[in-house]
Amino acid sequence: xxxxxxxxxPRKSWMGLLxxxxxxxxxxxxxxxxARPSFTWLRAPEIGTTMVRARAGGTGTSxxxxxxTVTRCALTLEGGPVGxxxxxxxxxxxxxxxxxxxxxxxxxxxxxxxxxxxxxxxAEAAAAKADRAGKAAATKVDFFTMVRGED
Amino acid sequence: MPQSQTLSGGFxxxxxxxxxAFRSVMEAMAxxxxxxxxxxxxxxxxxxxxxxxxxxxxxxxxxxxxxxxxADCATVRDWIAFHxxxxxxxxxxxxxALGTWQALAPLSAFPTGTAQYPDRSATMIVEVPQLSASxxxxxxxxxxxNASLSLPETRAFRDNxxxxxxxxxxxxxxxxxxxxxxxxxxxx
Numbered sequence: 001x002x003x004x005x006x007x008x009x010p011r012k013s014w015m016g017l018l019x020x021x022x023x024x025x026x027x028x029x030x031x032x033x034x035a036r037p038s039f040t041w042l043r044a045p046e047i048g049t050t051m052v053r054a055r056a057g058g059t060g061t062s063x064x065x066x067x068x069t070v071t072r073c074a075l076t077l078e079g080g081p082v083g084x085x086x087x088x089x090x091x092x093x094x095x096x097x098x099x100x101x102x103x104x105x106x107x108x109x110x111x112x113x114x115x116x117x118x119x120x121x122x123a124e125a126a127a128a129k130a131d132r133a134g135k136a137a138a139t140k141v142d143f144f145t146m147v148r149g150e151d
Numbered sequence: 152m153p154q155s156q157t158l159s160g161g162f163x164x165x166x167x168x169x170x171x172a173f174r175s176v177m178e179a180m181a182x183x184x185x186x187x188x189x190x191x192x193x194x195x196x197x198x199x200x201x202x203x204x205x206x207x208x209x210x211x212x213x214x215x216x217x218x219x220x221x222a223d224c225a226t227v228r229d230w231i232a233f234h235x236x237x238x239x240x241x242x243x244x245x246x247x248a249l250g251t252w253q254a255l256a257p258l259s260a261f262p263t264g265t266a267q268y269p270d271r272s273a274t275m276i277v278e279v280p281q282l283s284a285s286x287x288x289x290x291x292x293x294x295x296x297n298a299s300l301s302l303p304e305t306r307a308f309r310d311n312x313x314x315x316x317x318x319x320x321x322x323x324x325x326x327x328x329x330x331x332x333x334x335x336x337x338x339x
Contacts, residue, residue, distance in 0.1 A: 043234075044160045044165065074233075082158060139313060 012106060017121050018098035019087055026121065027097035033116035036100060037077055039056065045073040045092035071095040082107040157229035160193035162207055172208040173335060176322065179331035184289045184298030189329045195226040200280070201324035202249065203230075205276055210235040210247060217245035217261075220254025222278070242273075249276045263317040272334075273333040274320045279303060282325040291336040300330055308338040 006012070018026050030036065049067040056063075071087045073095045083103025085095045104113055156302055162168040168191035175187040176211030188238055194203030209215055216237045217328075218227060242248060242260040255275060264272035279301070286301040300323075302308060311318045331337075 040159075041163070043161060044163075046165070076158070 011102070011105070013096075014118050015085070015102060017118060018085065018101060020125065021094070021098075021121050022124075023089070023091055023094060025124070026101060027093060028116065029117040029120055030097050030101055030113075033112055034104075037104070039075045039077050039083075039100065039103070042074040042076055043072070043084065045071055045095045046138065047071050047090050047092075073099050075099050075103060077103045077107070079107075157195065157226055158233050160195070160203065160230065161234045162191050162204075163167070164191075168204075169208050171212060172204045175329060176205060176208060176331070179322070179329055180320070180333055182293045182298075183291065183332050184284065184300040184330060186284060187329050188233055188327055190327050195224075195252050197221055197224060197227060197228075197330045198249075199324050199327045200327040202276055202278055205322060205324065205329065206231060206237075206247075206249070207234055209274075210234040210237040212238070214246040215240040215244055215276060217242050217248040217273075219250030220252045222254070245273050247274050247276060249278075251278050258307055258311070258319060263314055263319060266317070269318075270290040272317065272319055274322060276322045276324060277303070279323050279325050282323055282328050282330055287339045289332070289336050293333075294336070300332065302332070302338065305338050308332060308336075312337055 007039040048068045048070055052068050053062045053067045054065040055061065068088060069090055071089065071091050071094070072085060073092070074082065074084045075096070076082045081103045083101070083106075085094045085098035085102060087098055099115060101113060104110070105118075167336075172189050172191060173197055175189040179187050189201045189204045191206050192200055192203030194200070194206070197279070198206075206216075210231065212235075214237050216231060218239065225309060228239060237247075243262065245261065248255060248261060255277065258275075261273040261275070262271060264270060281301065283301045285299050287299065287305045289298045289300055290296075291312075298303075302323075308321075315334050320334055321332040323330045323332070
């Protein structure tokens, strides 16, 4: 099954993007792109914790890194699309915006949102990552041996 | 749309409604035979409102649930999974069992706890067609003189009481009403 095309891959990628977006950014971009549609809560925003698991070096055995605070919610738009959101931190308003974007991405507004919200979030995340990587790279020290003690 | 159906029907105001529902269940258990109204949940059609509210209040990811008979359908499984996260299991490992009285038989399949841990027993959520304060006579802790409750039968509850301090606890639901029969209650 793992070799097949993951039907949920696009949705996974935008939900991941929204989960990692900085505070208030997704909401601001959504409001800039369109008026928020009316919706019904399936699960009002609630705060809890989830265990983060990790592997040392990406190959070791998995271990529990620690718990992280998560806000989640689910809502439905008129006509059926259901949006879910899991956001890191205690940010109910951001969870609402992320769930709205997730639901709207399943409607014919997807094109507008992709251009106005997701592509911008992606670009900002890439820029932040490059900035951080650049700062880290500036501190790199290259050790090399001038003379090897061979005779 | 089927997905919205299984995802809707949770508590609209979870903090207050689950507190009220918990109070109803606690009162029912503390005073066996008394009838309580419990509302707020809108489970799929095959479950009663009271059953839905009890599940939302008592079940979470640590409480395996056994669905017996007609209750074991995809809609109910999806609804419980989304709203409570409870895992599903067979009768021998469950902490909650859900179904009609006929579907839940035989009761010997369910855990009654151990001498060291009598609390490791199953709580049965029994859907009954109607619930009224008439029928079998109940006496025991939480009942001043005696109480009456329309039970599906009496033999099984007498046998269950004989196991005390082990045994099963029962919650009866019908529509939006609920009554309980803990293992400590004597049925005549």
